[in-house]
Amino acid sequence: MFIELVDALRCPVAHEESWLVASADRMEARHIVEGTLGCPVCRAEYPIHRGVVDFRRESPRRLPPRTAPDPEQAMRLAAFLDLSDASGFAVLVGARGAHAPLVRAQVDTPLVLIDPPEDVEGEPGISVLRCDGELPLAAGAARGVAIDGGSPERVASAVRATRATGRVVAPASTPLPDGVREIARDDTDWVGEREPLPSPVVTLHVRRAARG
Ligand SMILES: [Zn+2]
Numbered sequence: 526m527f528i529e530l531v532d533a534l535r536c537p538v539a540h541e542e543s544w545l546v547a548s549a550d551r552m553e554a555r556h557i558v559e560g561t562l563g564c565p566v567c568r569a570e571y572p573i574h575r576g577v578v579d580f581r582r583e584s585p586r587r588l589p590p591r592t593a594p595d596p597e598q599a600m601r602l603a604a605f606l607d608l609s610d611a612s613g614f615a616v617l618v619g620a621r622g623a624h625a626p627l628v629r630a631q632v633d634t635p636l637v638l639i640d641p642p643e644d645v646e647g648e649p650g651i652s653v654l655r656c657d658g659e660l661p662l663a664a665g666a667a668r669g670v671a672i673d674g675g676s677p678e679r680v681a682s683a684v685r686a687t688r689a690t691g692r693v694v695a696p697a698s699t700p701l702p703d704g705v706r707e708i709a710r711d712d713t714d715w716v717g718e719r720e721p722l723p724s725p726v727v728t729l730h731v732r733r734a735a736r737g
Pocket of ligand 1 (some may be wrong): 536537538540543564565566567568569
């Protein structure tokens, strides 16, 4: 796991959003190969083994079947997610992760794979996470997220993890979630844009101050 990704990871336990503390037993280049992520709020510890961070606390979910990397799928993902530069990182969820090495062959954007097929491993520029349901990412951390379906909770967490105006890609059969504006669709996928977040908290504070 790429060390700089730690800033974007969050404890998946239901409590106030908390960053995690990384301890590395073995590093290669700037990747943690063996180590632990610890939560300072609930004291949960998440192991990093062979570069893969494991956030699972329930019985492991079924991973998508092995899929041969497909150049056309990789090209679609790079275009749909608008991976035109190396800033930030993009997330590929589930079976989409199979195409990650071919995406990286086309673009410089670092990729984070969540629950890819079992045989997909991390490499420079590609980090692998496994989790239960909701994605263990800070709100707005990713420049774009491509999901392969999943529960409404998982879809909602993917939207939450995408920065404002970032791209969300999902199978055509997935209902368009709240907070996403559809910009393109074909028989296989839709491409949406994360709507800018409203800032009601600021407005409330101003009103209260004015009243007092
Ligand atoms: Zn925690």
